[in-house]
Amino acid sequence: MTTTPLLQVQNLQVEFKTRRGQALVLNGVDFELNAGETLCIVGESGCGKSMTALALLGLIPMPPGRVKEGRILFQGEDLLQAGEDRLRQVRGNRISMIFQEPMTSLNPVFSVGDQIGESLRLHRGLDAKQARERAIDMLSQVGIPAPERRIDEYPHQLSGGMRQRVMIAIALACQPDILIADEPTTALDVTVQAQIFDLLRELQRDKGTAIILITHDMGAVSEMADRVIVMYAGRVIEQGTTAEVIGDPQHPYTQGLIACLPELGSSQHEGRPELVEINGVVPSIWELGRGCAFRERCPQAHARCLEMPPLLAATDRATANASSTPHAAACWLLDEAPVTVEAIAA
Ligand SMILES: Nc1ncnc2c1ncn2[C@@H]1O[C@H](COP(=O)(O)OP(=O)(O)OP(=O)(O)O)[C@@H](O)[C@H]1O
Numbered sequence: 001m002t003t004t005p006l007l008q009v010q011n012l013q014v015e016f017k018t019r020r021g022q023a024l025v026l027n028g029v030d031f032e033l034n035a036g037e038t039l040c041i042v043g044e045s046g047c048g049k050s051m052t053a054l055a056l057l058g059l060i061p062m063p064p065g066r067v068k069e070g071r072i073l074f075q076g077e078d079l080l081q082a083g084e085d086r087l088r089q090v091r092g093n094r095i096s097m098i099f100q101e102p103m104t105s106l107n108p109v110f111s112v113g114d115q116i117g118e119s120l121r122l123h124r125g126l127d128a129k130q131a132r133e134r135a136i137d138m139l140s141q142v143g144i145p146a147p148e149r150r151i152d153e154y155p156h157q158l159s160g161g162m163r164q165r166v167m168i169a170i171a172l173a174c175q176p177d178i179l180i181a182d183e184p185t186t187a188l189d190v191t192v193q194a195q196i197f198d199l200l201r202e203l204q205r206d207k208g209t210a211i212i213l214i215t216h217d218m219g220a221v222s223e224m225a226d227r228v229i230v231m232y233a234g235r236v237i238e239q240g241t242t243a244e245v246i247g248d249p250q251h252p253y254t255q256g257l258i259a260c261l262p263e264l265g266s267s268q269h270e271g272r273p274e275l276v277e278i279n280g281v282v283p284s285i286w287e288l289g290r291g292c293a294f295r296e297r298c299p300q301a302h303a304r305c306l307e308m309p310p311l312l313a314a315t316d317r318a319t320a321n322a323s324s325t326p327h328a329a330a331c332w333l334l335d336e337a338p339v340t341v342e343a344i345a346a
């Protein structure tokens with residue numbers, strides 16, 4: 001029996017219009033998220049990770065952006081068709097986000113308690129006293145010492161690690177179904193990074209929250225993720241379980257990323273590998289030609305790569321059919337056993 005995923009993103013296309021021209025920043029993104037799982041989104045800078053996250057919350061800056069096509073089904077409801085009032089009910093309540101730049105996401109003029117309590121008052125109807133009690137409880141859950149005192153402090157009085165914990169407390173206050181964490185530990189030192197990941201894992205175990213973790217840190221992927229999607233130039237170019245994508249990468253881009261990593265699966269947080277640059281640079285979305293976007297950097301590029309490859313299943317048809325999100329990569333090299341993911345879904 002298959003259960004309906006908590007979130008289904010289908011053919012998401014986001015376009016930006018600027019003085020440089022018009023470009024598809026997201027060019028048909030598809031993925032699914034199941035209740036209680038962690039999905040990691042990886043890929044080089046500019047490939048569309050944050051834009052995907054912003055689209056889920058209806059936060060694409062419009063203009064210059066525009067959602068051109070697609071569906072974002074949250075518990076079956078298409079959020080792209082929802083009005084602003086409905087999105088406000090979902091945002092920070094059912095789907096929360098820890099933004100890529102926590103330092104600028106906290107409001108400097110409100111106390112920590114006010115900022116955690118805001119969504120509790122708005123979405124849960126708590127009065128000021130109840131919201132304060134719950135905020136103290138949240139601070140304690142995210143490991144902030146002396147929460148009764150910290151609650152009245154302002155962001156500038158906290159260290160980077162504490163501020164990040166406050167961001168997590170805000171995001172988790174209403175016990176969302178989905179937590180999106182966009183590079184939640186980039187600005188933090190490795191010890192605090194490790195603590196934040198431990199905390200996310202613990203909270204997920206206790207509350208069953210599904211997590212979308214956007215990261216450059218492949219060590220974090222192997223520690224945290226149940227499944228992984230790899231993005232490149234606005235598209236998903238590989239998907240699968242963590243074991244499949246890290247252990248048996250199929251797309252030459254993913255293979256390059258993994259080959260650059262000294263050792264995965266280590267529980268050491270110190271010196272964890274970041275995504276390493278592969279020869280060449282990601283083509284600018286303003287300059288994408290036709291065909292596979294990885295073509296100019298790909299050691300195995302061939303004539304057929306002038307055509308855009310669809311996601312092709314990396315497993316045999318029987319195995320692929322058994323999963324709605326089989327291990328797949330958008331590369332013509334997988335065309336030996338051509339089972340398109342669209343064909344499986346049909
Ligand atoms: N306001 C904007 N106007 C035009 N283009 C934009 C705007 N914001 C982002 N983009 C473009 O959208 C693309 C995707 O950006 P996005 O922020 O999603 O990348 P990312 O994968 O999160 O990168 P990073 O790892 O650096 O955070 C980039 O090519 C970027 O140049």
Ligand code: SF4
Binds near residue numbers: 332
């Ligand atoms: S489709 Fe061609 S260029 Fe693209 S990754 Fe595969 S082999 Fe390389």
Ligand SMILES: [Mg+2]
Binds near residue numbers: 051
């Ligand atoms: Mg980003």
